Amino acid sequence: MELNKRQEQILQIVKDHGPITGESIAEKLNLTRATLRPDLAILTMAGYLEARPRVGYFYTGKTGSQLLADKIKKIKVADYQSIPVVVNENVSVYDAIVTMFLEDVGTLFVVDNDSLLVGVLSRKDLLRASIGKQELRSIPVNIIMTRMPNITMCYKDDLLIDVAERLIEKQIDAIPVVKKTEKGYEVVGRITKTNMTKAFVALAKDDLI
Amino acid sequence: MELNKRQEQILQIVKDHGPITGESIAEKLNLTRATLRPDLAILTMAGYLEARPRVGYFYTGKTGSQLLADKIKKIKVADYQSIPVVVNENVSVYDAIVTMFLEDVGTLFVVDNDSLLVGVLSRKDLLRASIGKQELRSIPVNIIMTRMPNITMCYKDDLLIDVAERLIEKQIDAIPVVKKTEKGYEVVGRITKTNMTKAFVALAKDDLI
Numbered sequence: 001m002e003l004n005k006r007q008e009q010i011l012q013i014v015k016d017h018g019p020i021t022g023e024s025i026a027e028k029l030n031l032t033r034a035t036l037r038p039d040l041a042i043l044t045m046a047g048y049l050e051a052r053p054r055v056g057y058f059y060t061g062k063t064g065s066q067l068l069a070d071k072i073k074k075i076k077v078a079d080y081q082s083i084p085v086v087v088n089e090n091v092s093v094y095d096a097i098v099t100m101f102l103e104d105v106g107t108l109f110v111v112d113n114d115s116l117l118v119g120v121l122s123r124k125d126l127l128r129a130s131i132g133k134q135e136l137r138s139i140p141v142n143i144i145m146t147r148m149p150n151i152t153m154c155y156k157d158d159l160l161i162d163v164a165e166r167l168i169e170k171q172i173d174a175i176p177v178v179k180k181t182e183k184g185y186e187v188v189g190r191i192t193k194t195n196m197t198k199a200f201v202a203l204a205k206d207d208l209i
Numbered sequence: 210m211e212l213n214k215r216q217e218q219i220l221q222i223v224k225d226h227g228p229i230t231g232e233s234i235a236e237k238l239n240l241t242r243a244t245l246r247p248d249l250a251i252l253t254m255a256g257y258l259e260a261r262p263r264v265g266y267f268y269t270g271k272t273g274s275q276l277l278a279d280k281i282k283k284i285k286v287a288d289y290q291s292i293p294v295v296v297n298e299n300v301s302v303y304d305a306i307v308t309m310f311l312e313d314v315g316t317l318f319v320v321d322n323d324s325l326l327v328g329v330l331s332r333k334d335l336l337r338a339s340i341g342k343q344e345l346r347s348i349p350v351n352i353i354m355t356r357m358p359n360i361t362m363c364y365k366d367d368l369l370i371d372v373a374e375r376l377i378e379k380q381i382d383a384i385p386v387v388k389k390t391e392k393g394y395e396v397v398g399r400i401t402k403t404n405m406t407k408a409f410v411a412l413a414k415d416d417l418i
Contacts, residue, residue, distance in 0.1 A: 035344055041251060042251050072412055123333065125331065127309075130339040130340055164410050167406055168407060192402075193405065194376075197377055197405040197406070197409075203281055204282060209322075
């Protein structure tokens with residue numbers, strides 16, 4: 001939404017002098033309170049200003065894009081997470097590669113016999129192993145995986161946007177969504193750059209979850 | 210932005226009877242035109258209604274989220290594309306894997322001796338080849354690559370959101386940004402799910418390019 005010139009003037013006055021009453025704003029602009037009413041209503045409804053009875057108008061410090069940003073910041077991991085694909089730490093690298101192709105995922109999560117998270121395997125890890133001299137059918141994945149405590153994890157109630165930043169910062173493609181138990185972390189979901197791309201598309205299509 | 214009850218009523222009236230004058234809306238609500246003025250101003254400025262002189266108010270059909278969506282639809286591929294990493298079609302699969310690790314990318318674009326796009330190599334393609342029985346150092350990438358005309362491409366002026374949808378639909382990680390020449394397509398950029406994740410983060414951080 002674009003502001004007109006008078007609305008920009010009002011914003012500036014409230015920034016400089018707020019909290020300030022509608023009457024005082026009108027005085028500064030040499031206008032009547034009634035003339036300003038629609039503009040003040042628009043600025044308040046759109047979130048630029050906040051009105052408090054008997055005190056006056058405050059500048060919220062928010063631009064139009066920030067108000068949109070507020071909306072994005074309400075999306076949770078649980079709204080976009082996918083089903084995780086896990087393998088046991090004792091399976092061979094070869095079997096892990098086969099699982100990756102069968103399940104068509106880019107990242108596998110590795111669990112121990114108690115189904116607790118112990119590692120992560122990316123396509124990159126498996127590709128590195130496969131061009132090595134080792135016999136893929138005889139080495140178990142726990143030799144080549146990224147292991148605890150070096151795993152970036154998240155929870156279903158985390159903000160999607162925070163996890164998006166972690167994916168970029170750590171330069172990884174997927175993060176396990178975990179549930180903390182007494183014994184360790186159970187894997188309950190998977191969140192990837194594909195999920196982020198879907199969230200981006202949903203925003204544009206106006207069907208944000 | 211949330212609408213109040215009277216604004217919702219106005220929207221409904223315009224949806225049902227538009228184009229309709231402000232006076233007619235006021236009549237239907239048993240209010241004066243002056244009383245409605247602020248609400249009509251808000252609805253028009255926020256993009257819900259459009260006013261045409263001597264005709265009246267139209268409903269634009271846009272919700273608050275759709276107005277946000279309009280904003281996202283202005284982002285171009287050029288705003289977010291990365292530098293492409295290319296290999297010649299005659300290099301070996303082994304060398305392509307090494308290039309992928311050195312450049313730290315998930316997708317390589319394959320070009321011929323005229324630097325024109327002839328194929329695409331994903332980590333998945335290379336992983337599939339590497340667990341095969343073939344000798345990676347002796348087979349050229351053009352044996353295993355996805356080749357023209359089966360390559361999904363895009364241009365720098367395409368909308369980012371359209372390319373995001375193509376990534377999801379085709380289940381691929383990256384798309385070459387190309388420039389059409391008389392002889393074929395030159396690769397000028399690379400757009401990936403990482404770029405989409407970055408655009409999503411930028412939206413939330415209010416620093417959209």
